[in-house]
Amino acid sequence: MALSNLIFSIGLYNTFLIFLTLIIVYTCRFYYKYFTRENPLPGPLPLPFVGNIIDRGFDEFAEYTERMQKKYGDIFEIYFGSQKFIMLSKYEYIQNMFDYSLNSKYMRRIPYFLGLDELDVAGKGIALNHNVNVWKFNRHFISRALLTPSFSKYSVIWTQNLVEEMMDYWKDGEDDDGNFITNIVEWSHRFTTDSITHFTTGMRVHAIEAHYNELLLSRNKKPRKSINDLKDATKFFKSIKTLVIGIYFFIIVPPFIRKYFPFLSNEIKKHLQNRDWLFSKIDELIKSRRREIEYTPLNQPLRFDMLTSMLTAYTDRDICEVKYYDEVYTIRPLTDEEVRGNLWETFVAGIDTTANLFTFVVYFLDKYPNVLRKLRDELDLFFKKLGDLRLDLDCLSQLVYTEAIIKEIFRIYTPAPYTARNSTA
Ligand code: HEM
Numbered sequence: 011m012a013l014s015n016l017i018f019s020i021g022l023y024n025t026f027l028i029f030l031t032l033i034i035v036y037t038c039r040f041y042y043k044y045f046t047r048e049n050p051l052p053g054p055l056p057l058p059f060v061g062n063i064i065d066r067g068f069d070e071f072a073e074y075t076e077r078m079q080k081k082y083g084d085i086f087e088i089y090f091g092s093q094k095f096i097m098l099s100k101y102e103y104i105q106n107m108f109d110y111s112l113n114s115k116y117m118r119r120i121p122y123f124l125g126l127d128e129l130d131v132a133g134k135g136i137a138l139n140h141n142v143n144v145w146k147f148n149r150h151f152i153s154r155a156l157l158t159p160s161f162s163k164y165s166v167i168w169t170q171n172l173v174e175e176m177m178d179y180w181k182d183g184e185d186d187d188g189n190f191i192t193n194i195v196e197w198s199h200r201f202t203t204d205s206i207t208h209f210t211t212g213m214r215v216h217a218i219e220a221h222y223n224e225l226l227l228s229r230n231k232k233p234r235k236s237i238n239d240l241k242d243a244t245k246f247f248k249s250i251k252t253l254v255i256g257i258y259f260f261i262i263v264p265p266f267i268r269k270y271f272p273f274l275s276n277e278i279k280k281h282l283q284n285r286d287w288l289f290s291k292i293d294e295l296i297k298s299r300r301r302e303i304e305y306t307p308l309n310q311p312l313r314f315d316m317l318t319s320m321l322t323a324y325t326d327r328d329i330c331e332v333k334y335y336d337e338v339y340t341i342r343p344l345t346d347e348e349v350r351g352n353l354w355e356t357f358v359a360g361i362d363t364t365a366n367l368f369t370f371v372v373y374f375l376d377k378y379p380n381v382l383r384k385l386r387d388e389l390d391l392f393f394k395k396l397g398d399l400r401l402d403l404d405c406l407s408q409l410v411y412t413e414a415i416i417k418e419i420f421r422i423y424t425p426a427p428y429t430a431r432n433s434t435a
Contacts, residue, residue, distance in 0.1 A: 032270055040092065051096060053087035054078065059267060061089030072427050075099075091262035095430075107431045116431040117142045125260030125268070129285060131253075134351030137359050138257070140432070148352055151344055154330045155319035159403075164314055165209050166403045172205050172218070179222040182234075194372055196221060199365040203247045206360040210353060211295050212315035216243040242291075249288040250357050256281035257358075292350050296321070300346075303327060316356065320349045366425035367416070374419055384411055 040058040054062050066074040075097055078086055084100040098104050107116040122140045126132035132140065136152060139145040155161065176197065183190045203217040220240035223233035259281060260268075268274055299317050312318050312329050322328050324343045344352075375382040388411040393399060406413075 036266065051085060051087045052082040056089035061091050092264045093262060115433050115435040118432040118434060119430045121432045123261050124265050129256055129260045129281065131257060135355030137355050148348065151320050151323055152352055154323065155316040160314045163403050168208050169205055170400055172201060176201060176218055179218065195369050198368040200247060202361045202365040206357055210316040210356050212313050212317060213295060215246050216240060217247040220244045246291060249284055250361060252284040253288055254358055256284060288354065289350060292353055293346065296346050296349055317353065320344050320352060363425045370419050370423045371416065381415065385415060388412060
């Protein structure tokens with residue numbers, strides 16, 4: 011054997027030994043911590059590195075936890091990676107966790123995760139903020155932006171504009187028999203990407219337009235607009251999804267594994283690059299809106315959206331109609347970084363939830379044609395009385411059967427079947 015080959019073999023052998031030692035040390039440490047854990051509860055035995063991911067098999071997560079609930083009862087523990095989660099599925103167990111008094115031990119949804127700090131998303135926004143003080147501060151700005159009559163009013167108008175735009179694409183894509191066969195899941199996620207980003211920033215991402223033109227191209231038809239001009243729209247849409255996966259990845263995969271297992275380095279790099287790209291796009295939006303506000307004469311009203319509300323809060327251009335002050339904090343304007351944290355998190359919280367709800371509605375209407383018929387009857391009668399195809403916020407409460415369908419779907423197939431609380435006791 012040549013000397014270089016021998017050196018290479020020894021190098022490989024040593025690497026293998028180091029790798030094996032790391033795995034053994036990690037496994038021993040994992041099971042030591044598992045068997046000496048405080049307050050052990052029933053639940054499936056986790057494996058090192060992956061936790062209970064393997065015994066989930068091909069089940070949907072909801073099916074898996076239901077199976078575990080039947081086996082272990084209304085309180086059990088499962089592991090995602092090395093993280094332990096206690097699953098509670100009885101009203102009495104959950105009740106006091108939703109008490110939002112200042113004395114509550116369950117103000118946080120999640121604890122501090124080093125991984126989320128590495129991804130630069132820890133302590134930002136409100137949905138995933140481990141820091142209760144920062145959560146309260148940000149929540150004040152998000153509430154005054156979202157929970158106002160103007161926001162709801164414009165959301166209804168903008169949603170209808172977008173529906174019309176989407177219907178126009180669907181009509182244009184019909185075949186000779188008037189059919190347009192397509193993937194409703196993709197459309198609804200594109201739709202909510204456009205609507206949520208529009209409500210929150212006042213600017214358009216054009217995710218549905220990009221999808222429509224990509225579809226035309228894939229069907230060998232001429233796109234209406236250059237795909238190149240729309241590539242950032244699709245990238246933005248995918249980037250939000252990648253950020254969500256990144257958040258799970260950085261929570262579940264322990265720092266030790268992320269640091270010492272080289273095969274994960276590409277995955278880590280992908281998530282960090284995605285974050286940089288998405289955040290830079292959001293920063294551009296913020297800067298551009300700041301400039302617009304600056305150049306808008308004082309006697310001209312500003313557009314109403316969450317971004318404008320956050321940028322003008324507690325400045326001389328404040329657009330908030332409801333001036334209420336948080337008794338706990340001295341309020342100051344938000345920095346660009348804080349605005350960015352609130353924005354990306356609202357995208358993450360609002361896009362998939364509403365898109366999934368919409369696809370569940372479509373699924374159940376297809377399954378129950380008599381319900382679909384009654385829904386159509388209600389809408390036909392309503393629009394006939396209205397004499398117009400556009401509705402406003404006040405009209406919505408009259409759509410009683412439509413609302414009942416949405417509530418029933420929330421009950422039997424909710425888009426958010428779980429919510430988390432982390433005890434600070
Ligand atoms: C069908 C649609 C939606 C569902 C099912 C849903 C569900 C939820 C649930 C279960 C929570 C956690 C509540 C808790 O832990 O007590 C939550 C929180 C949150 N959601 Fe939604 N959501 C939806 C739409 C939206 C939309 C459209 C937005 C934004 C425009 C949004 C923004 C948020 C935010 C910011 C939080 C954190 C609230 C806080 O910490 O106070 N959600 N949502």
